[in-house]
Amino acid sequence: MDQLLQHVLNAVVLGGTYALLGIGLTLIFGVMKVANFTHGELYTFGAYMAYLLIGPLGLNFFLGLLIAVLLGVLLGAVIEYVLLRPLQGAHMDTVMLVMIGAWIALQNLELLTWGGVAKSVPQPFPTEPLVIGSVSVAPLRIFVLLAALVLLAVFYLILNRTKFGIAIRATFQDPDVSSLMGVKINQMFTLTFAIGSGLAAAAGALLAPVFVVIPIMGDLVTLKAFAVVILGGLGNIVGATIGGFILALAEEFGAGYIDSGYRDAIGFILIILVLLLKPQGLFAPRERTG
Amino acid sequence: MRKTLPLIAAFLSITSASANEPIKIGMSQPLTGDIAASGTYVANGAKVAVDVVNRSGGVLGRQIQLILEDNKSNPKEAVATAEKLLSGDKVPVLLGAWGSTLTLAIMPRLLDYKVPMIVETASSSKVTNSGNPWIFRISPPSSLEAKAFGETLLDKFNPAIKKADMLVVNNDWGRGAADEFTKLLRSKGIEIGAVERMTADATDLSAQLAKIKQAGGDTLFVTTSIEQLTLVLKQAQEQRLPQRIVSTGGATAPDQLIEQAGNAANGSYHIVFFTPWFLDAAPHAEVARTFVDEWKKxxxxxxxxxxxxxxxxxxxxxxxxxxxxxxxxxxxxxxxxWNVNVKGVNGDIKFTKVGPDGSESGQSIPSIFIVQIKDGKVIKP
Structure with missing residues (x-):
């Protein structure tokens, strides 16, 4: 029982960041129909910026995280403007190849800038864990979970309660019609990509002090973000949020009760099952056909 | 005339090659990827040695040239680096390739090209037991490490180890270490609890650690790269793991752990093959001192x-x-x-035959030490 509770707690903490990664990716896919392979690199970028700002530059921890996220938003906007805008109307495969190229280029740039040795981000929380009964968790991880939940809430508010959110959702459903309604599609694309990238950078910046920062950290993250998105259904934002938590739970319980050596494989086995049995994702809205 | 011209050309190229050109030594290391830190350190050590040798006149009157290739912590890339060094650069001897999986991937190429390789880190027993007569290993396989641990280091633990758990990286190195240490500890009457594995690029190890915490051992043996060990130490502290942690494999750079894991590294033990903190304890103190001085320079x-x-x-x-x-x-x-006797930083390097009869590999018996991190410092336990 103790072990069960510990696994649940671990999964919930991890699930929050998976959800951040997932909704960023699914938003970009939903609005722009772009399979964003640079997602993991934005995560890495967020982590390195957090390291740079909090470590060598000595900024306040929370301010450092905030700026790291904003820089992620900025980088996302730049990538959209420089790489994706000229490719509007190009075949999806072409865009995908360009994004894979960008992924490799960004990763090598990180390696060139930071070297291969892992970096550690200092953090202000006590390292003594909080112990509740037989379950324990680091204060830092609680902060990561809370920050992820706040970001998720803010994101939902923006999407559902603002004019900008309506515009995004309209573009999501039909770019042509929404452009007739006066939505500036190009602007929407840049903003969408910037926000999606910012969410990835936020996940990276938040997890940087929990883990260590290395140039290849984004590879597995890109795969996992896709896993989350496929679980929830491509372009389904609520699905991606729940998918994030489901993936974390599956991994944690798979590792805890089946075989820890296959921890990362378990998530992908789950995806294969979903694709076989319910290819539109676990939470696909029923009314959308054709 | 048509026949003599190529002959003359060939003759010229042979003489000029042996007289002036440096002797190439090929090296394949993981300079990027999961185990980049350690691979880069090993490559730096090789560069230092090449400088020292060249400054004292080189060898056979020629300079040494190190040709370093990045195998990207990836077995496929490792084969590509070997292919490039062997067929392109035509090096007469190779060094590499840090990881057991990487080394095992390269080994068939040595048979094809008939070039010897000095194995400096890999510790899977498969490296020397697969009947490859071109392999000469200076690092201890997990079996030798476990044996030496049982003979010289086990009694340094107070209170004594009664029940041990294992957490290893899921590759040839980690699984080999888990097998050998399990065998050794069982033979000493120590109970084995949980044996958990983690993929090389896994960052969240909370599930494995939660399981290990429940297993109720007093000591956790960890075998993995320094990046992942840093995460293990941090997350073990988060989950209040009661076990004392002992890292095996000698690739754990305690100073880097102190820097990156902070006080989570306190109390952990590390098996190392060189103790730069206690230079006088090195089997050849003067060799060790030259190495450390040049490294710092x-x-x-x-x-x-x-x-x-x-x-x-x-x-x-x-x-x-x-x-x-x-x-x-x-x-x-x-x-x-087969006949060298080198005074190395780790100790005497000389090879004995191991593996199947007729196609034995060389294995040197290295020295092994244990250190502890206490209050952010490395001490002898």
């Missing part, structure tokens, strides 16, 4: 010394073999390797 990170010595000893071994062979040719170097 180059401005390399002191945390890398515990890994860097492998590259240094590897080059010293290759150079000695070339010198004894009297020529830089693969088969002659292989023959000479």
């Amino acid at each position: 180059k401005g390399y990170n002191a945390a890398g010394l515990t890994d860097g010595y492998r590259g240094y000893d590897g080059i010293l071994t290759a150079v000695q073999a070339i010198k004894d062979a009297g020529k830089a040719e693969p088969e002659a170097i292989r023959q000479a390797l």
Whole structure:
């Protein structure tokens, strides 16, 4: 029982960041129909910026995280403007190849800038864990979970309660019609990509002090973000949020009760099952056909 | 005339090659990827050794040239680096390739090209047991490490180990270490609890640690790269793991752990093959001191010394073999390797035959030490 509770707690903490990664990716896919392979690199970028700002530059921890996220938003906007805008109307495969190229280029740039040795981000929380009964968790991880939940809430508010959110959702459903309604599609694309990238950078910046920062950290993250998105259904934002938590739970319980050596494989086995049995994702809205 | 011209050309190229050109030594290391830190340290150690050798006149009157290739912590890339070094650069001797999986991937190529390789880090028993007569290993396989641990280090633990758990990286190295240490500990009457594995690029190890916490052992043996060990230490502290942690494999650079894991590293034990903190304890203190001095002169990170010595000893071994062979040719170097006796940073390097009869690999018996991190400092336990 103790072990069960510990696994649940671990999964919930991890699930929050998976959800951040997932909704960023699914938003970009939903609005722009772009399979964003640079997602993991934005995560890495967020982590390195957090390291740079909090470590060598000595900024306040929370301010450092905030700026790291904003820089992620900025980088996302730049990538959209420089790489994706000229490719509007190009075949999806072409865009995908360009994004894979960008992924490799960004990763090598990180390696060139930071070297291969892992970096550690200092953090202000006590390292003594909080112990509740037989379950324990680091204060830092609680902060990561809370920050992820706040970001998720803010994101939902923006999407559902603002004019900008309506515009995004309209573009999501039909770019042509929404452009007739006066939505500036190009602007929407840049903003969408910037926000999606910012969410990835936020996940990276938040997890940087929990883990260590290395140039290849984004590879597995890109795969996992896709896993989350496929679980929830491509372009389904609520699905991606729940998918994030489901993936974390599956991994944690798979590792805890089946075989820890296959921890990362378990998530992908789950995806294969979903694709076989319910290819539109676990939470696909029923009314959308054709 | 048509026949003599190529002959003359060939003759000229041979003479000019042997007289002036440096002797190439090929090296494949993970300079990027999961185990980049350690691979870079080993490569730096090799560079230091090449400098020291060249400054004292080189070997056979020629300079040494290190040709370093990045195998990206990836077995496929490792084969590509070997292919490039063997067929492109035509090196007469190789050094590499850090990981067991990487080394095992390269080994068939040595049989094809008939070039010896000095193995500086890999510790899977498969490396020397697969009947590859071109392999000469200076690092201890997990079996030797476990044996030496049982003989010299086990009684240093107070209170004594009664029940041990294992957490290893899920590759040839980690699984081999888990098998060998399980065997050794069981033979000493120590109970084995949980044996958990983690993929090399996994960052969240909370599930494994939660399981280990429940297993109720007093000591956790961890075998993995320094990046992942840092995460293990941090997350073990988060989950309040009661076990004392012992890292095996000698690739754990305690100074880097202190820097990156902070106080989560306190209390942990590390098996190392070189103790730069206690230079006088080195089997050949003067060799160790030269290595450390030159390393610092180059401005390399002191945390890398515990890994860097492998590259240094590897080059010293290759150079000695070339010198004894009297020529830089693969088969002659292989023959000479059987008879070298090198005073290395780790200790005496000389090879004994292991593996199937008729196609034995060489294995040197290295020294092994244990250190503890206490209050952010490395001490002898």
